[in-house]
Amino acid sequence: MFFIVPLLKAQSDVSGMVQDRTSRKSIDFVDVFNLSNKAQTLTNAKGEFKIKASVNDLLVFSILGYRKDTLLLTSLGPVRRYLEKDVNLLNTVTVTNNQSIKEQYAETFNKANAVLLKPGRGLLFYPSAYFSREGKQARRFKRMLKQDVKENQIDKRFNLKTVTALLPLKQPELDAFLVMYRPTLKFVQKASADDFKFYLIDAYDKFKLLPAEKKILPRLKAEENN
Numbered sequence: 608m609f610f611i612v613p614l615l616k617a618q619s620d621v622s623g624m625v626q627d628r629t630s631r632k633s634i635d636f637v638d639v640f641n642l643s644n645k646a647q648t649l650t651n652a653k654g655e656f657k658i659k660a661s662v663n664d665l666l667v668f669s670i671l672g673y674r675k676d677t678l679l680l681t682s683l684g685p686v687r688r689y690l691e692k693d694v695n696l697l698n699t700v701t702v703t704n705n706q707s708i709k710e711q712y713a714e715t716f717n718k719a720n721a722v723l724l725k726p727g728r729g730l731l732f733y734p735s736a737y738f739s740r741e742g743k744q745a746r747r748f749k750r751m752l753k754q755d756v757k758e759n760q761i762d763k764r765f766n767l768k769t770v771t772a773l774l775p776l777k778q779p780e781l782d783a784f785l786v787m788y789r790p791t792l793k794f795v796q797k798a799s800a801d802d803f804k805f806y807l808i809d810a811y812d813k814f815k816l817l818p819a820e821k822k823i824l825p826r827l828k829a830e831e832n833n
Contacts, residue, residue, distance in 0.1 A: 618644070621660040623686035625650050625668060629762050630789065631782050631824070634690060637670045757792045764795050764803060773804065774811045779823045784814055786824060 625637045633654025640647045643664035650656045660666065660680055668676040673690040680686075767785070770776065776784055788810040790798075798806065814822065 618659055618661045619683045620657050621666075621680065621683055621686065622655065622657045623688065625654045625656065625688045625690060627673075628689035628691045629766065630758065631689075631786050634670065634673070637668055637673075637690070640667045640669070641665070642667060761790060761792055761795050764798075765790055770807065773807050776811075780814075783822055783824050784810070788814065 625634050625639075626632060627634055633650075633652075635650055635652045635654060637650040637654070637656070638647065639650065639656045639658055641658055641660050641664050643661070644659060646659040648656050648658045658666070660683070662680055662683060664680045666678045666680065666686075668678070668688055668690060670690070672693055674693050676688055676690055678686065678688060765785075767781070770785065771781065774784075788807075790806060794806070795803075
């Protein structure tokens with residue numbers, strides 16, 4: 608008993624948040640797996656998670672459409688991770704052939720669809736396909752595939768490089784600005800270079816008027832492991 612107690616105290620709940628590296632948007636349904644103690648969880652709609660862990664444990668973050676990320680815990684403080692999209696995977700959506708997105712990812716789309724038409728039986732609902740982890744991730748990836756082309760068009764004009772080239776923003780305010788003033792696809796497609804420059808300057812003027820607590824994203828208590 609005297610040897611077990613210290614080991615139990617060494618393990619704690621580690622919380623954190625997972626976001627897209629480019630857009631800084633939170634990512635839900637990310638699989639968080641502790642390689643050391645085999646604990647596993649998923650991020651919620653806000654990209655947040657909580658998992659049992661100890662110092663020196665290895666956490667693996669994975670979700671379809673993003674590169675897998677591994678973190679060595681150097682403390683038990685909250686963590687914030689940024690995942691990069693798997694460009695090699697998503698680029699296949701825009702290949703120049705006759706396949707549609709649905710044809711290229713037929714298996715994923717089937718997993719995402721919990722309602723199927725059965726000859727002679729009509730439409731049938733499969734709860735296991737809808738509520739399972741695999742089904743949820745497949746539906747999320749299906750949405751991401753359809754949205755990715757649009758988001759990439761915005762990212763090409765509105766990103767860390769283009770914003771900081773014009774505006775004197777530094778972290779953590781830069782992340783907040785990118786999330787709060789992300790333009791619409793319609794504006795990006797129609798805006799001239801001068802229109803886009805004016806948009807950034809106008810957005811920055813509005814941003815400067817915000818109180819200090821509004822100029823940063825909701826923060827974790829500590830981010831030593833980022």
